[in-house]
Amino acid sequence: MASVIDRTREVVSRWRRRFRADLKASTDASFLTAPRFLGLLYGPIDRSLPIDEALRKALARRLPAHVGWRHALGGIAYLLFMVLVVTGVLLSLHYRPSSGEAYGSIQHIVTGVTFGWLVRDVHVWSATLIVIVVLAHMARVFFDGAYKPPRETSWLIGLLLLFVVLAFGASGYLLPWDQWAYWTVTEFLDTAEKLPVLGGVIVTALTGDAFVSGATLSRFFAIHVIILPWIAFALLLFHFRMIRTHGVAPPRGATGSEALGDPFFPHHLLRLFLVSVVVLAVVITLATLFPRPIGEPASSVAPPSELVSTWVVIDVTLAMVRFFGPWGITLFALLGLAMALIPLFDRHPERRHRPVIVLGIVFFAGFLVLWLVGHQLRFAAPDVRSVTPAEVGEPPEAGSPLRELGPSPVQPGPAESGGSQ
């Protein structure tokens, strides 16, 4: 009996010693104080997995001296992505992805859910800003020549992330299920269908019906909230891993190894915090001052008199579709492909190779010009196939027949005695 008591006392005593040690470690003044203190289990875990040490090492890592505010663009894009994830999850609690309920659920979110209007408009504005920030990040990398070996994989993954962001926006654009969303998607699918070889196949797979319908909405919703997030997180992980492996590209003209600058914590983290605070404030301000209006409920039989574009990419695509048709999109996509393949061809040692710079200017300036043009068209009437007068039986001009009904009415004249043979 005494030995059992002694053994118990020893176990308790050992547990108390460990507990005190964990508590002491948890209250150590460091960045991890709060999470460690909150979870006493963290101590035992940390003993087997040296998370604390890894984090301390990561935070203490010194970044190259030239890394400054310009390099925050990637971080802002990630911040906006996380804002989209969080607001998207909140929206999905109330959104109903069916043609009968989608519109009503958006109305409910905006007017019936506490701060639902804010969550939705922050989601909408973040979707616009993330495209601008990602493009700005891409332009910074491009004009710095930071895509050159050994960072070409990061560049390619970054471009894939841009396409994922665009796919997120495109698939999310239909979800409000109002007239603007419905007919904008209809117009773009009509245009995409004209693309040779794969146009019809892709549009049929996306639409899932003879026209944009509840089947299309289900597909777009699944792509938006299930398929794309997995792809995005995988690509982000890979992108970060590549940056970690190769580090930040040295500045133009740098030779040899570059001097290290400030550590990530607290210097760069503080900068990132400041930028994040400003970005969040800007998003909330835009969401509050310029909420996305809601159109009439989607109707597949009555196009609206005007389409109101609410996403920067729609402005750009609208300009391309209206002025260049399906080939406009193809040409711009080919330009994007050329940008993606640059690391394979641009082996020039000079970081700013003139032809490549020209290509970049054409792409980014083209995007800006198309955006401005598309912004002017954003209230345009939809350019969708409408029924022709002949289809509804209306004569185009007075007295003209719908179409030839065979021989004309008999001409007045005397009865024939012979045949026409």
Next chain:
Amino acid sequence: MTSGALTAMVAIVAVVGGPRGGYAATGQSAQLQAVQADPVYGCVVCHADMRRAFVEGIHSERGIACHDCHGGDPAALETAAAHTGDYVGTPDKIGIVQLCGSCHSDPDRMRQYGLQVGQVAEFRTSRHGQLLLGERNTDAPTCTSCHDAHTILTPDNARSRVHPTNISGTCAGCHQDESLMAKYGLSTDQFDLYRASAHGVGLFERKNFASPSCVGCHGSHAAMPPQVTEIANVCGQCHVLVRKAFDAGPHGAAARAGDLPGCTACHSNHETERVAPDAVAETCVECHDPDSRAAQLGVEAEELIVDAERDLHAADEAIEELVAAGWQVSDLRFRYQTALTDYLQIAEFQHGLDVERVGDLSRRVGSISRDIRATAEGSAERTWEHKLLLIPVWFLTLSAIVMGWFKLRRLKE
């Protein structure tokens, strides 16, 4: 010769003669095949084009064949043999009326199709019939002018020339012919005026088949311009309540006496001009002395109608704002419909010059509109309150920026 024997003969000619002999030698093998497919029909050997037109029509569907109208021997394969006996060929315009009437005026034949039999009798009373049958004037149209000779389609067929959306174009085919109309002193602008009128817009743009075309007012087979004293009755066939109010009012009595050209006095005929709410008083003084009591009534009515229209527009805009802000507006839309009904009812009492009732309805429209606008103002207020959120947001943001900035400077030092 029986039809079986004929088929056998044609088949033998086609097979034995091959490409060298008989009809095949003249390049008509396709026509021969058509005859084989339809052995009793020699007509199509020469008139295949007519057959193609004819089979699209309702007569073909009902089993009527060429010889039912044109006579002759359909089994014969040669012209001379085919065009014999009761062969009538292409009848003239008067003959066409008689020919069509031979079936369409026969109740025993038409009963099975549920068709009326009065078309020829009506046509006789029309201006077209008076010219053609009375004066033997072949400028006037006959049955086939509107219905086509071979592709005769039912009026509910969208391809038919007498379909509601096509009939006015069919009429215009002659009535826009300046040289033809000049002979009868008729203008040629009716169709253009009609297209731009409320009725034309209703029919062509809104696809409202209840909107009358030419035949809605003039009649179809009995087409004739209505007389002055008949105009209110013609319009009143559709505008029932307005006609009732009009008849009960002082203008109705004047129209019955022939002193006022009915509805067209204010609305004209083919252009069916809408008197704008702010042009009511102006229209009244076209006939009445500006200082008269009648003109004063016009001014009062105009004010009330303008108020109602303004309130209705304001309610509509308020609903649009609420939709854009994401509110459910089905209840408000229902109330708007009530206001719209009241507004439309104003027209009824306006035609009876009952300004008191017009005032009641105008005030009801205003009351509903105020309710709807109050809801929209509540929404706008809520949106404005959202903006207050920016005060704490930017206060915290600026505080964070200032503190972070100082911290960064200290770190640099």
